[in-house]
Amino acid sequence: MKRFVLYLALLSAGQLVFAELRIEVTEGVDNAVRVAVVPFAIRGRSVPETNIRDVVDADLTLSGRFETLPIGQMLSLPSSGDDVFQRDWQLLKVEYLIMGNVSLAEDTLGDKAVVVTFELYNVFRGVVEATQTISGSREDVRDLAHHISDVVFEELTGIRGVFATQILYVTASGPVGDRRFRLNVADADGYRVQTLLESREPIMSGTWSPTGDEIAYVSFEDDGRPGIYVLDIGTRRSKRVAQFEGINGAPAFSPDGRQLAMVLSRGDNPDIYILNRETNRLRRVTRHYLTDTEPSWTPDGRYIVFTSDRGGKPQIYQVALDDLSLERLTFEGDYNARASMLPGGQSIVMVHRRNDVFHIALLDLIRGRLMVLTETELDESPSVAPNGSMLIYATQERAGGPGILAAVSIDGGVKFRLPSSEGDVREPAWSPVKRKTFVPR
Amino acid sequence: MLPAGKGRRAKARRFVMNAGVLKSGDLRQGLLNYVAALGLSIVLHFAVVAVLFYNWKHQPEIAAVDADPYYIGATTVTENPHRAREQLQLQTSEQRREQRLSQIRAERAAAAEAEALRREENERRMVAENEERRKQLAAIQSQLESSPQAEPVQRMDTPASTADIRQGLEGSDEQALMTELAERQAVTDDEKAKAYASQIKREVEQMWSRPPSARNGMEVLLQVHLVPTGEVVDVHLLSSSDNDAFDRSAIQAVRKADRFQVPADSQLFESTFRVFELLFRPEDLRL
Structure with missing residues (x-):
């Protein structure tokens, strides 16, 4: 719908003067912003093994919001705003430059530290929009690069970058009967995969604690009986926190990390419980003869959103933790499940069935609007990035094919897949915090 | 084998001899050529020098310089660089306006003229018709000789004279014409601005x-x-x-x-x- 409004009276023969034109722009193309990540100048002899420039370039490209210029097309390789010939870059339609230098310095302990200075330069205005100097050890080069990507992303989009975060997921590989299940964690760009846990029994429902140093999961390692465990990432030690009769599943940390919501059947039908991790006391939150499952906390920690069959079909409900009052949230469609609330608390993402196909959908709780975000089939387990603008989910490349991970932006504009070489990939969980943070000097 | 070798030697000797003859003739010819070229070049040199001297001679002598050097008088003028263009544009637009005005006027006048003509024609026809009818009536009357009222239906409503029409047109329409023109101008400016804005x-x-x-x-x-x-x-x-x-x-x-x-x-x-x-x-x- 093209609408064109001229606010002020334009020209009429008599009143030519003082009429200032106002043009209203209501649409945009939302093209990717063109940026150039210039190879960083190297000061000194020892070159860090990982090329910072390439990591930043890949990060920005993967975000879908930026289009990067290949090095081959660069007419010059400046390392600071003073060396930039604006016209060169304007001709290449590059809007921003990311450039800087890398050097090695001795830190306080006498170890070699990588020191990176970078600038975000606005080609059209001819000014440096952001600059920082950060340092880290040689092993931190990737983290330093992700930090640069985060700063650039936040500066240009107004949203916190998630390049320095990690993704937790479960893989299953090997022939039937001799399957290996792994709980893996990788950088958000898919690099630096670490296996936290390996088992012949299924591992399920990996989830992060709010501080990102613990992971809760469900395992069948104890004679095939399901139990809920909490793994300390630092020590790599697991501790069983719940193993009741029947179903033990779907753990979810409260926003303060002190409580753990879970689904227990205790020999009956599954209901939602909350385990206080300090007192080890269990509180029952829902009570119904049909299944209640998949609890997730609202950002304020006052409600739990869950899936229930109590209406005949799976729908999303919300229970207030102070008085256990219930509210049904979804009414559209006959299958809505696996809900989690976005950081603002105004909308939820969930699995939604439409025309017998499972999609990831966003429900705006204030306006009551449902928006299907994905075009893939059999989508499951959406997990929202800590900045609330992306979500990762599991899907299948083709019907009956191996599970893969895919990501989509909350506005539906950016979609990408993360193909895996590890067989079936399931149940991704986006880490709430960065792997490493750096304080600019 | 042998005669062949002999022959070859003889041919070679003849060739040498021939070369000797050729050489002496060439030398004479070359000398002649050389002298001719030398002469030509000397003549040309003299010609060039002569031309130079000739030009020098004709160089204008230094004349008494006027007391006032050539200068450009510059005064500060608050001149809008676009003034000329604007004026031109204004003029052309004025002209165009005038043209259009006269065109419209002419059109209207022509229309009025045509109208008047048509009316006149009508009138004439009507008069003629009336005349005809009257004649017929008169004929009937004279034939019958019954009705005393011989006067037939007279010309019923006379249309206004052509002069009257023209007067009315010019009085009322001149103003309307002006406003219409102004409006049209405003509309085009407005539309132009809108087009550029969009x-x-x-x-x-x-x-x-x-x-x-x-x-x-x-x-x-x-x-x-x-x-x-x-x-x-x-x-x-x-x-x-x-x-x-x-x-x-x-x-x-x-x-x-x-x-x-x-x-x-x-x-x-x-x-x-x-x-x-x-x-x-x-x-x-x-x-």
């Missing part, structure tokens, strides 16, 4: 890449300064959306557009496009 809007839209933090209803108001060639010289933020990335995306869109098409009519440019406001308010976002 072009600017389109160009900015094409350049506007909104950040993912943009939401429907956010507003940024910019003031854009152009030079008459259409280049953007300045962009001011008049009111912010409180989202830096969103503000920057709007400013960047204008900066990227770099140059807009603006009307050549400098009056229109000055009044509308030298400084204008751009309001960015997304309405088509999904969030």
Whole structure:
């Protein structure tokens, strides 16, 4: 719908003067912003093994919001705003430059530290929009690069970058009967995969604690009986926190990390419980003869959103933790499940069935609007990035094919897949915090 | 084998002899050529020198210089560089207006003339018809000789004279004509400005890449300064959306557009496009 409004009276023969034109722009193309990540100048002899420039370039490209210029097309390789010939870059339609230098310095302990200075330069205005100097050890080069990507992303989009975060997921590989299940964690760009846990029994429902140093999961390692465990990432030690009769599943940390919501059947039908991790006391939150499952906390920690069959079909409900009052949230469609609330608390993402196909959908709780975000089939387990603008989910490349991970932006504009070489990939969980943070000097 | 070798030797000797003969003749010829060339070159040199001297002789002698050196008198004038063009444009537009006016006037006059003619024709025809009828009536009357009232139906309503028509036309329509012309002019200016404005809007839209933090209803108001060639010289933020990335995306869109098409009519440019406001308010976002 093209609408064109001229606010002020334009020209009429008599009143030519003082009429200032106002043009209203209501649409945009939302093209990717063109940026150039210039190879960083190297000061000194020892070159860090990982090329910072390439990591930043890949990060920005993967975000879908930026289009990067290949090095081959660069007419010059400046390392600071003073060396930039604006016209060169304007001709290449590059809007921003990311450039800087890398050097090695001795830190306080006498170890070699990588020191990176970078600038975000606005080609059209001819000014440096952001600059920082950060340092880290040689092993931190990737983290330093992700930090640069985060700063650039936040500066240009107004949203916190998630390049320095990690993704937790479960893989299953090997022939039937001799399957290996792994709980893996990788950088958000898919690099630096670490296996936290390996088992012949299924591992399920990996989830992060709010501080990102613990992971809760469900395992069948104890004679095939399901139990809920909490793994300390630092020590790599697991501790069983719940193993009741029947179903033990779907753990979810409260926003303060002190409580753990879970689904227990205790020999009956599954209901939602909350385990206080300090007192080890269990509180029952829902009570119904049909299944209640998949609890997730609202950002304020006052409600739990869950899936229930109590209406005949799976729908999303919300229970207030102070008085256990219930509210049904979804009414559209006959299958809505696996809900989690976005950081603002105004909308939820969930699995939604439409025309017998499972999609990831966003429900705006204030306006009551449902928006299907994905075009893939059999989508499951959406997990929202800590900045609330992306979500990762599991899907299948083709019907009956191996599970893969895919990501989509909350506005539906950016979609990408993360193909895996590890067989079936399931149940991704986006880490709430960065792997490493750096304080600019 | 032998005779062949002998023959070859003989041929060689003859060749040498021939060469000797040729050589002596060549020498004489060469000497002659040389002398001729030398002579020609000397003559040419003299000719060049002569030409030079000839020119020097004819160099104008230094004349007494006038007391006043050549200068350009410069005085400070508050002259609008576009004045001439404007004036020209004004003149041509005046002319055009006059032309159009006279054209319309002529058209109207012609129409009035035609109308008058038509009416006259009508009148004449009517008169003729009446005459005919009267004649017929008279004939009938004379035939019957019954009715005393021989006078037939007279010309019923006489149309106004042609002069009257023309008078009325000119009195009432001159003003209407002027206002109509002014209106037409205003409409074209207005339309022109709108056309340029919508072009600017389109160009900015094409350049506007909104950040993912943009939401429907956010507003940024910019003031854009152009030079008459259409280049953007300045962009001011008049009111912010409180989202830096969103503000920057709007400013960047204008900066990227770099140059807009603006009307050549400098009056229109000055009044509308030298400084204008751009309001960015997304309405088509999904969030």
